Amino acid sequence: MAPVADRQPQGVFRALDKWTVGIYVALLVFGWISVCGASYTYGSTDIFSMSSRSGMQIVWIGTSLALGFVIMMTDDRMYSTFAYLIYGALLLLLFVTIFNPHEIKGSRSWLVLGPLRLQPAEFAKFATALAVAKLMSSYGFDIHRWKDFAMAIGVVLLPMLFIVGQKETGSALVYLSFFLMFYREGMQGGILFTGVAMVIYFVVGVKYEHILLLDTPTSVGKFVVLLLVQIFSVGMVHSYCNNRRVACLLGLVSVGLTLLALLFSVFVIPFDIVWVQLVAIVGLALYLVYQGLGTRIRSYFFIALFAIGSVLFFYSADYVLNDVMKPHQRVRINVLLGLDEDLAGAGYNVHQSEIAIGSGGLQGKGFLNGTQTKLKFVPEQDTDFIFCTVGEEEGFVGSAGVLLLFLALILRLIYLAERQPFKFGRIYGYCVLSIFLFHVFINVGMVLGLTPVIGIPLPFFSYGGSSLWGFTILLFIFLRIDASRNQRNIA
DSSP, rough: OOOGGGGSHHHHHHHSSSHHHHHHHHHHHHHHHHHHHOOOOOOOOTTOOSHHHHHHHHHHHHHHHHHHHHHHOOOOHHHHTTHHHHHHHHHHHHHHTTTOOOOHHHHHHHETTTTTEEOOOHHHHHHHHHHHHHHHHTTTOOOOSSSHHHHHHOOOOOOHHHHHHOEEEEEEHHHGGGHHHHHHOOOOHHHHHHHHHHHHHHHHHHHTOOOBOOTTOHHHHHHHHHHHHHHHHHHHHHSSOOOOHHHHHHHIIIIHHHHHHHHHHTTTOOOOOOHHHHHHHHHHHHHHHHHHHHHOOOOHHHHHHHHHHHHHHHHHHHIIIISSHHHHHHHHHHHHSSSOOTTTTTTTHHHHHHHHHHHHHHTTTTTTTTHHHHHHHHHHTTTTHHHHHHHHHHHHHHHHHHHHHHHHHHHHEEEEEEEHHSHHHHHHHHHHHHHHHHHHHEEEEEHHHHOOOOOOOTTHHHHSSHHHHHHHHHHHHHHHHTTTTTTTOOO
16 A cells, blocks of 8 residues: 555655656747747737737646646546546537537637637547546456447547537547557557558549549559559458468459459550459459358458458548538648649648748747748638747747657657556556647648648647647646556556
């Protein structure tokens, strides 16, 4: 049993991970400097005024530090005991918010309480992390049982659906980061690989759909995607079924047939090779089912499902892009993939942010000296596109420094998660680092024109109280659990 002194507040603060707190404070400081630069206008004399965004950000930072202190003073057992209750309360709040009459910038994700505006979606992240950690650390849970795994997936997808109902697709996509935690906890790598493969299919298929292969009527996009389906399926047979003979046979027949069809189409009679590829994939899937029935190895069935599902997904992607997605979403994807150039419309934000970052050079223009940001060329420059302010004022050196700070935070969170003696702490820790990693990767990527513009904040940098409080709660709950890792069984 741990000494009584360790359970007192002073014991908790003594066990608090100082490195993580130091990185957190450094990010807050650099974030405030960036907000100053992004919100500053020529002629302004007081960046500390409460009427300015830089002044209000000080308030949000101060309240966040106070919130972190309160969390550290709270008994760590509360987060496990009341995990489902907190999750249920946030779900109810998310559901109610769908019918919120206050629509801001086309989104119903805001709750307006007098002068205070909050986004419940920002707080639902830590609630979901607590709930899924509670579920997966419960006695008898086995991620390899489809029933248990489906329950965990349901806990993650439910708030995601409510957030989509608020017209906040970007915030909803953040919940896909939980699959990194699932992978750490034993989820089959094939599931994660399937998700990555779907992204590749979509990008390659859409980008090269209208380009013809050599002198044939075959679409390069369709040919490459279907060839990847064949190669991926053969590779999965080799990896998951451990059957080199079957993998080589399928590779020779399926891929070989495709190559023969290509040669025939180029040198003899031009025709659409895609039809041959579809027949080859169907034949491949049927043979895998036959192997599965003969050997009783379930992996064969899953790979067959992967092959057929990949084809169905690819052909449905075009329908979703052209008939389901809203026009502005479709334009954003086309601009990102280089299919359209809309510098005055959908591509304006990204184009201006790229100019701002490029103009910063190596060392930047200096604090409050950025022209792109001061002249307000970049919309949402103090929220979603705040990283362009870092690039313009601090240059490559400052941008690299910020990214290194986030990298240090992610690596530190991995270290803290791995040293947890109980599943609850480890799972929650991986949820935290997955969310941070997703936010940083997507936010910086969209500012640089590498990822779609989905409107998610940069942790501890973007202006606003909801995101700053949400990230602070998310982080400090984990720090509180870590500080008590040697005191009691949280699970």
